[in-house]
Amino acid sequence: MPDTRPLLRVEHLRKVYPSGRGEVEAIGDLSFTMMPGELLCVVGPSGCGKTTLLKCLAGLLRPTSGLVEMEGSPVTGPSPAMAVVFQEYGRSLYPWLTVRGNVELPLRHQKLSRAERDRRVADALDAVGLPQSARSHPWQISGGMQQRVAIARAIAYRPEVLIMDEPFAAVDAQTRADLEDLVRDLHLHRGISTVFVTHDIDESVYLGQRVLVLSHSPTRVREDLVIDLPRERDQLTTRALPRFTELRTHVYAQIQRAKRAPAPAPHPAP
Amino acid sequence: MTALGAGRTAPRGLGVRVAEHVLYAVGLPVLAVGLWAVWSTRSANRFLVGPGPLLDAFRRTWIGPAFVDDVLPSVYRLLAGLFASIVLGVAAGVLIGRFRPLRETLEPLLEFFRAIPPPVLIPVAMLLLGITDTMKVVVITSGAIWPILLNTIEGVRATDSVMLETADSYRISRWERVWLLILPAASPRIMTGVRQALSVALILMVISEMFASSAGLGYRIAYFQRNYLIAEMWSGILLLGLIGVLLAVAFGVVERRVLRWYHGMREVTRA
Numbered sequence: 001m002p003d004t005r006p007l008l009r010v011e012h013l014r015k016v017y018p019s020g021r022g023e024v025e026a027i028g029d030l031s032f033t034m035m036p037g038e039l040l041c042v043v044g045p046s047g048c049g050k051t052t053l054l055k056c057l058a059g060l061l062r063p064t065s066g067l068v069e070m071e072g073s074p075v076t077g078p079s080p081a082m083a084v085v086f087q088e089y090g091r092s093l094y095p096w097l098t099v100r101g102n103v104e105l106p107l108r109h110q111k112l113s114r115a116e117r118d119r120r121v122a123d124a125l126d127a128v129g130l131p132q133s134a135r136s137h138p139w140q141i142s143g144g145m146q147q148r149v150a151i152a153r154a155i156a157y158r159p160e161v162l163i164m165d166e167p168f169a170a171v172d173a174q175t176r177a178d179l180e181d182l183v184r185d186l187h188l189h190r191g192i193s194t195v196f197v198t199h200d201i202d203e204s205v206y207l208g209q210r211v212l213v214l215s216h217s218p219t220r221v222r223e224d225l226v227i228d229l230p231r232e233r234d235q236l237t238t239r240a241l242p243r244f245t246e247l248r249t250h251v252y253a254q255i256q257r258a259k260r261a262p263a264p265a266p267h268p269a270p
Numbered sequence: 271m272t273a274l275g276a277g278r279t280a281p282r283g284l285g286v287r288v289a290e291h292v293l294y295a296v297g298l299p300v301l302a303v304g305l306w307a308v309w310s311t312r313s314a315n316r317f318l319v320g321p322g323p324l325l326d327a328f329r330r331t332w333i334g335p336a337f338v339d340d341v342l343p344s345v346y347r348l349l350a351g352l353f354a355s356i357v358l359g360v361a362a363g364v365l366i367g368r369f370r371p372l373r374e375t376l377e378p379l380l381e382f383f384r385a386i387p388p389p390v391l392i393p394v395a396m397l398l399l400g401i402t403d404t405m406k407v408v409v410i411t412s413g414a415i416w417p418i419l420l421n422t423i424e425g426v427r428a429t430d431s432v433m434l435e436t437a438d439s440y441r442i443s444r445w446e447r448v449w450l451l452i453l454p455a456a457s458p459r460i461m462t463g464v465r466q467a468l469s470v471a472l473i474l475m476v477i478s479e480m481f482a483s484s485a486g487l488g489y490r491i492a493y494f495q496r497n498y499l500i501a502e503m504w505s506g507i508l509l510l511g512l513i514g515v516l517l518a519v520a521f522g523v524v525e526r527r528v529l530r531w532y533h534g535m536r537e538v539t540r541a
Contacts, residue, residue, distance in 0.1 A: 078440070096454040105450065108446060157440060
């Protein structure tokens, strides 16, 4: 272990939304840590506050209580150490900018030389396999390619942590497999630390080094599972491993149990 | 009938298709002018003029010094009013659209001002600003700004929440957010507003000159009418129509450039 300090630390995170009938507790009490270079998948039953968690991590939402710490300092707003890839790539890319313009967007206000900026954009587009699409507009390329552009934009930003919110929920199965391998590739060869939120159990097991299984709302960590599959994975052989099947069955059972667990009633308004 | 049916099924050459387009475009105008010519030779009403005398009057009246003395000042005021409307309307629209408290505070006031027909401001503007170019530009702006302002507010309000969150998460600066996100996102609505503003501005240009002026298109048309120069009066109306068409064409060119992404995207999603 070269570095034992956690990159990301979440402690007793709680998020309550005010609503018409009192308060809705989206996140009950979440604690976990993440080491540098880790690929952490977060799964849970639908509506369990995954997106809320992610927005709290990214500093887009302020938690009601608890702490999100990035390299030892608390996250109080959007941080240069985090980049988010949203599920709705069509609404996250700006259609009036070219692919290049979109990737360059977060670099514009950074004090970079023209050459350095160009280099980063080219490198990021290269990493996602889209060097030839730089001058296209997002609406001229397929959904899977659009999501690659969104990933390239995040990479060009050079964050400490890449946060992905069900990024492949809206693409077809083939494209999805390709994009999963892209995430694995970025993790293995570029050492990008990633929090990958998904509702797809197979995806979480295939991608993750660790899988965090969340409970039904109000959300808690139900299980923190280490995925002891080989580092090099591919869609055919890895998914055929008996260990893969065991792990996915285990996670599946956990989520089924989480769904059946009665959700506590929302707190009445004070 | 048989020839038409055969034409539909057989593959047609490019020449035929171009000719067809041209025919559709100019067919009705040519027909209308023809009917007008025939009818004017039979009509005894001296206030209605045929196409021949009208064109003749047009050449005599507008090609020459009147172009510099009357047409150019009018066009200048029109463009100045439009420019002011766009700059002020978009700037105010972005502010009002972005800040909800501002919007809620201003909404009743805006509704009230919008409801006032701009021509009634001309006497007021005359008193406050005198019979000047500024007065006319102010009057044009006071009418043309509304469609731009209201459309900009709506466009800014409708900016996609994920796009805004993207800007937040990448800590895009305030100005970049306006230039790279808010304005482009609202641009289809802004262009709709500008298109409506064009006709409003043209109307107010003419009216402001009819009220109080010693030069300009509106003044000339009213002058010809009072002096029974009927063909000349009609020629002024023709010129106004031409200016309107020219403005719409120029706008179309700009719009296609500015909204190329928007039209392209719509084409893709429709396909």
